[in-house]
Amino acid sequence: MRAEARVVAEADGRGGTRLAVLRGESPLLLRQTGPRSGTATVHLVGGAAGPLRGDELRLDITVGPGAALDMLSVAAQLALPGRAAPASRMTVTASVADGGVLRWMPEPLIAAAGSDHIVETRVTVEAGGTVLWRDDLVCGRHGEDSGDVHTDVIIGYAGTTVYRHELTAGPRAPGWSGAAVLGEGRAVGTIVVAGPGVSATAGVMGADAAVMPLAGPAYLVTAVGADSRRVKDALDPYCSRALVAA
Amino acid sequence: MSLATLLLLADGRLPSGGHAHSGGLEPQISAGRVRDVTGLEGFLHGKLATSGLVAAAFAAATCADVRRCGELDAGMDARTPSPALRKASRAQGRALLRAGRAMWPVSPHTGREPHQPVALGALAAAAGLQPLEAAVAAAHGVTTGTASAGVRLLGLDPYAVHALLARLAPVCDRIAAQAADRCGDAVDDLPAAGAPLLDIGAEHHATWEVRLFAS
Numbered sequence: 001m002r003a004e005a006r007v008v009a010e011a012d013g014r015g016g017t018r019l020a021v022l023r024g025e026s027p028l029l030l031r032q033t034g035p036r037s038g039t040a041t042v043h044l045v046g047g048a049a050g051p052l053r054g055d056e057l058r059l060d061i062t063v064g065p066g067a068a069l070d071m072l073s074v075a076a077q078l079a080l081p082g083r084a085a086p087a088s089r090m091t092v093t094a095s096v097a098d099g100g101v102l103r104w105m106p107e108p109l110i111a112a113a114g115s116d117h118i119v120e121t122r123v124t125v126e127a128g129g130t131v132l133w134r135d136d137l138v139c140g141r142h143g144e145d146s147g148d149v150h151t152d153v154i155i156g157y158a159g160t161t162v163y164r165h166e167l168t169a170g171p172r173a174p175g176w177s178g179a180a181v182l183g184e185g186r187a188v189g190t191i192v193v194a195g196p197g198v199s200a201t202a203g204v205m206g207a208d209a210a211v212m213p214l215a216g217p218a219y220l221v222t223a224v225g226a227d228s229r230r231v232k233d234a235l236d237p238y239c240s241r242a243l244v245a246a
Numbered sequence: 247m248s249l250a251t252l253l254l255l256a257d258g259r260l261p262s263g264g265h266a267h268s269g270g271l272e273p274q275i276s277a278g279r280v281r282d283v284t285g286l287e288g289f290l291h292g293k294l295a296t297s298g299l300v301a302a303a304f305a306a307a308t309c310a311d312v313r314r315c316g317e318l319d320a321g322m323d324a325r326t327p328s329p330a331l332r333k334a335s336r337a338q339g340r341a342l343l344r345a346g347r348a349m350w351p352v353s354p355h356t357g358r359e360p361h362q363p364v365a366l367g368a369l370a371a372a373a374g375l376q377p378l379e380a381a382v383a384a385a386h387g388v389t390t391g392t393a394s395a396g397v398r399l400l401g402l403d404p405y406a407v408h409a410l411l412a413r414l415a416p417v418c419d420r421i422a423a424q425a426a427d428r429c430g431d432a433v434d435d436l437p438a439a440g441a442p443l444l445d446i447g448a449e450h451h452a453t454w455e456v457r458l459f460a461s
Contacts, residue, residue, distance in 0.1 A: 180288075202329050210449035212327045212445065220327040
């Protein structure tokens with residue numbers, strides 16, 4: 001299955017945001033939710049099972065000058081094995097203009113046993129734009145082995161790559177369950193915040209989470225946990241709108 | 247290429263301060279994740295596949311063209327989210343350059359305090375080595391330094407640990423070959439395999455008042 005979805009958020013000239021484009025197709029259906037004033041909110045609604053092996057999905061997000069968009073999802077995305085085919089692939093691109101604010105906070109991706117899934121994320125933020133980008137990953141459903149999953153993220157701010165990260169987990173990834181990568185943890189989540197004047201103080205929260213100021217005007221919050229609940233508890237406090245308010 | 251020169255560059259006795267770093271092992275031992283040789287093996291497999299591959303790729307890319315030091319150094323910054331690890335990498339880069347400048351004519355493009363893999367690649371180039379050799383030295387250094395820290399921290403049997411290193415040698419060769427194959431890629435396209443527990447552990451470690459290793 002191939003599917004493409006696209007969101008374009010623009011300032012409406014009255015301090016709010018309107019969605020100039022909101023287009024999706026199963027299994028990438030998009031719905032505008034919440035009040036029609038201030039920040040626009042869009043939920044990703046899974047219109048079919050999957051992604052399954054062989055699927056090629058693409059979501060493009062554009063946030064114009066002065067627009068504010070929250071992207072969420074109604075449920076976890078469950079990567080499943082399906083037929084014998086190449087890896088399923090989800091590509092997400094986002095561009096945020098000067099004065100634009102994007103928060104990407106979907107529910108976790110779950111790599112079911114036998115799945116083979118690749119997520120490629122490319123986020124470009126112009127000087128003066130702000131992004132909060134969250135990705136949670138769960139390696140296998142409850143009590144099952146992890147599928148193979150590979151995430152590949154580039155986040156750039158003002159023309160410089162501030163965060164470049166790949167993570168590979170599952171039976172084909174050497175050492176992924178060793179003490180350097182995820183250990184016994186089966187869930188991992190990251191939040192990257194980048195924007196003008198963004199800074200944070202390095203710190204740790206509990207044994208398996210930390211806030212890390214990046215080399216550019218950005219910081220990362222990472223948490224590893226036995227399950228998605230632990231990661232959610234560590235990361236949720238870092239998703240508030242106040243953190244990205246210009 | 248000179249094999250003896252490569253051995254010299256990869257030698258743990260090179261006075262570059264590498265022995266002061268555990269490669270992220272000390273915090274994972276403290277967290278109870280590494281207790282024995284088996285735990286060390288899992289740690290090293292994950293480390294080689296992630297920061298080992300990145301270090302090998304950046305050492306190879308620097309060796310292939312030392313004029314790229316600046317952009318490659320920025321690429322290491324983007325791949326090293328932990329400020330404690332950026333600091334440790336630059337401290338090791340500076341110490342390695344200091345030793346290297348006494349040995350070979352190192353390129354002025356290198357800067358004063360580059361990330362360790364960039365410094366290693368620049369030294370390899372100055373020594374007349376090839377990108378693949380720089381990558382092998384980087385992968386080798388990732389395993390041996392960490393393994394000897396394991397012997398000191400856990401009192402592991404040094405023979406068993408060296409048997410582990412022998413098992414990992416072909417893995418180092420494979421990682422280095424992968425890294426060298428990509429040494430001409432644009433910086434954003436170079437390997438970026440991350441290891442969340444290494445990052446989190448390094449931040450914990452940096453808060454300790456007493457520790458045996460600097461990182």
